[in-house]
Amino acid sequence: xxxxxxxxxxxxxxxxxxxxxxxxxxxxxxxxxxxxxxxxxxxxxxxxxxxxxxxxxxxxxxxxxxxxxxxxxxxxxxxxxxxxxxxxxxxxxxxxxxxxxxxxxxxxxxxxxxxxxxxxxxxxxxxxxxxxxxxxxxxxxxxxxxxxxxxxxxxxxxxxxxxxxxxxxxxxxxxxxxxxxxxxxxxxxxxxxxxxxxxxxxxxxxxxxxxxxxxxxxxxxxx
Numbered sequence: 001x002x003x004x005x006x007x008x009x010x011x012x013x014x015x016x017x018x019x020x021x022x023x024x025x026x027x028x029x030x031x032x033x034x035x036x037x038x039x040x041x042x043x044x045x046x047x048x049x050x051x052x053x054x055x056x057x058x059x060x061x062x063x064x065x066x067x068x069x070x071x072x073x074x075x076x077x078x079x080x081x082x083x084x085x086x087x088x089x090x091x092x093x094x095x096x097x098x099x100x101x102x103x104x105x106x107x108x109x110x111x112x113x114x115x116x117x118x119x120x121x122x123x124x125x126x127x128x129x130x131x132x133x134x135x136x137x138x139x140x141x142x143x144x145x146x147x148x149x150x151x152x153x154x155x156x157x158x159x160x161x162x163x164x165x166x167x168x169x170x171x172x173x174x175x176x177x178x179x180x181x182x183x184x185x186x187x188x189x190x191x192x193x194x195x196x197x198x199x200x201x202x203x204x205x206x207x208x209x210x211x212x213x214x215x216x217x218x219x220x221x222x223x
Contacts, residue, residue: 106168124190
């Protein structure tokens, strides 16, 4: 190996090590700047800096704590019967607004699926889509109607096939039970896999959840 090649390999190795950190810091900076759009007005409106010795950063930290505490209280109230009634009416009101209702429902369902074990989806399944021997993650939403069963000729299920990494979009398909492969993955695990495009899920974990893997014929192997 010549000196030029060693320099090239060293540069690539350094780039691989530094680039992920640099990109992560850049994304964090964007998120922090976006968050400050909500934090700074709170700091200015409540004059928190007057209570922190005019230390702006400390005032922002206090504002974040106030926001976290407020969200925690709202979450606690939402679990009471009065809160469920109040926020339920708010959700129904939002559903009357065209376009806003679609966005709100999609984001709420995705967020709920990621953090809550109890969702409107019944189970995570695998469907051979878009062709045979290629499996897509599907979320069973309900059993098919009698009219659909008559056309299919078998017990049909409504299965939502979410896109990755954006599960708010996808397609709804009606499938007979014979074409649905059950897994023991929770909805939360399935949604996490979709959002992260499978990052962090190794083959052993996937097989443990019933996802078929062919170790003898890896993708891209020559015949």
